[in-house]
Amino acid sequence: MARGLPQKAKLRGVDKVVAVSSAKGGVGKSTLSVNLAIAMAMQGKRVGILDADIFGPSVPKLLDLAGEPELTDRNLLRPLSNYGVKAMSMGFLLPDEGAPVVWRGLMVMKALQQLLHEVEWGGLDVLVLDMPPGTGDVQLTITQQVVVDGAVIVSTPQDVALLDAVKGTNMFRKVGVPILGMVENMSMYVCSNCGHEEHVFGRDNVQREAGRLGLDVLGSVPLHAAISRLSDSGQPAVLADRAAGFAQVYRDIAAAVLARL
Ligand SMILES: Nc1ncnc2c1ncn2[C@@H]1O[C@H](COP(=O)(O)OP(=O)(O)O)[C@@H](O)[C@H]1O
Ligand SMILES: [Mg+2]
Numbered sequence: 129m130a131r132g133l134p135q136k137a138k139l140r141g142v143d144k145v146v147a148v149s150s151a152k153g154g155v156g157k158s159t160l161s162v163n164l165a166i167a168m169a170m171q172g173k174r175v176g177i178l179d180a181d182i183f184g185p186s187v188p189k190l191l192d193l194a195g196e197p198e199l200t201d202r203n204l205l206r207p208l209s210n211y212g213v214k215a216m217s218m219g220f221l222l223p224d225e226g227a228p229v230v231w232r233g234l235m236v237m238k239a240l241q242q243l244l245h246e247v248e249w250g251g252l253d254v255l256v257l258d259m260p261p262g263t264g265d266v267q268l269t270i271t272q273q274v275v276v277d278g279a280v281i282v283s284t285p286q287d288v289a290l291l292d293a294v295k296g297t298n299m300f301r302k303v304g305v306p307i308l309g310m311v312e313n314m315s316m317y318v319c320s321n322c323g324h325e326e327h328v329f330g331r332d333n334v335q336r337e338a339g340r341l342g343l344d345v346l347g348s349v350p351l352h353a354a355i356s357r358l359s360d361s362g363q364p365a366v367l368a369d370r371a372a373g374f375a376q377v378y379r380d381i382a383a384a385v386l387a388r389l
Contacts, residue, residue, distance in 0.1 A: 138275045141249045142176070144389045145274060146256050147305070150282040151292035153261035156313035157282050158186040159359055160349070160381075161258035162213075163366040164280075167382035169212040170366070173253040176207060178243060179217030180270055181260040182236055188219035192362030196220060204248040211367055216247045240266060244274055254389070263299040271303040277389055278308040280346065280381075283337070285315060285329035290337045297341050308346065308388045310338045311381060315348035318373075325350075347381035350374055 139145060148161040158181070165177045179187035188194060191213065197205045197220050207214035218239060249255065257276065260266050270276070279300045283293035293310065300307050312334035316327045328351065338345050349355070352374050355365045366378040 136273060136275060137245070139244070139249065139255060142252045142255045144254050144277045146254060146308070146385060146389065147259050147270070147276050147279045147300075148256060148282060149259040149267075149279055149296050149300070150289070151261060151263050151296040151299075152283075152289050153184070155282050155284045155289050156349070157181075157261070158190060158258050159355065159365075160280075160282055160311060160313060160378075161256050162187065162190045162359075162364050163378040164382050164385065165213045165254075165256040166211050166364045167366050167379045168254055168256075168386060170379070171382060171386070173386070174251060175212075175254050175256065176214040176216070176249050176252045177256045177258060178247070179215065179219065179258050180240070180243065180266070181258060182218045182239060182243075182266060183260065185217045185219035185222075187215055187217045187258055189362060190359055190364065191215050193220070200248045202248070204246050205242070206248055207250075211364060214249065214252070216243060218243065236266070237269065240269060244270065254386070263295050267299060268303070271300065271305055276300075276305045278306050278385070280308050280385060281310045281343070282313050283310060283334055284313055285327075285331075285333040287333070290333060293334075293337065294341065297343070307343055308385055309344040310334060310341075311346050312348040314351035317351045320353050346384045347377050349377050349381075 148157050165175045169175045179185045191210045193208045193210050207216045281293050283289045316325050358365045358368045366375045
């Protein structure tokens with residue numbers, strides 16, 4: 129068991145760490161991570177986001193951030209910051225955007241160590257960890273080396289995604305990380321013209337699976353063209369369209385996460 133391994137450390141200057149995870153890629157982890165982080169910051173918290181997706185970092189684009197982090201006096205990486213949130217990502221350490229990360233084994237683990245242990249967060253209430261997809265070495269390393277206070281499992285309503293949500297849940301349980309709940313993403317399609325709602329991938333699938341796993345559903349984010357469009361242009365949806373229904377959903381999920389930490 130990983131629980132109690134000697135190297136498990138509390139991150140310097142960080143009060144609580146929340147991992148946003150799903151074993152499957154493309155279900156909306158990064159989008160949720162960024163919008164949750166900003167919603168928490170809007171609620172007065174000091175928030176950071178750590179993009180732990182070494183092979184497919186997307187936080188720089190989502191937060192409209194670029195450039196190389198400076199080093200502090202103590203040779204730590206200083207996070208970049210936008211929209212009231214501090215951020216660190218492999219994307220800032222790579223030579224140019226879009227360059228493939230061809231490192232293997234040790235190199236990847238070394239980069240991950242730097243991201244996990246050598247960032248000067250400078251006092252945070254919450255650090256949101258945008259986890260990479262999968263339940264392999266990288267995920268295990270993170271959960272074994274860092275005290276993660278809670279995990280949020282993201283899933284879309286399709287069966288293939290739910291299967292992976294179960295895998296992710298089992299992984300966190302195995303390493304003793306409490307699961308705060310599930311978030312259903314792309315729960316239904318909302319037509320931006322007429323507002324018609326359609327449950328494209330089925331209704332209540334996530335609720336049913338969460339029930340089986342003994343987890344609560346913290347919220348359901350609709351599949352909305354504006355979320356994707358705004359994200360692609362580096363504008364987090366929760367900030368760019370505060371009056372939208374989905375913005376309220378993100379705020380409610382953020383409040384639920386904070387309450388459970
Ligand atoms: N609720 C949503 N509505 C519309 N598009 C979404 C929604 N959530 C995520 N997306 C889009 O889906 C794609 C994958 O999302 P992303 O957050 O990168 O997933 P992951 O981090 O799990 O790989 C992105 O293009 C994103 O803009
Ligand atoms: Mg991602």
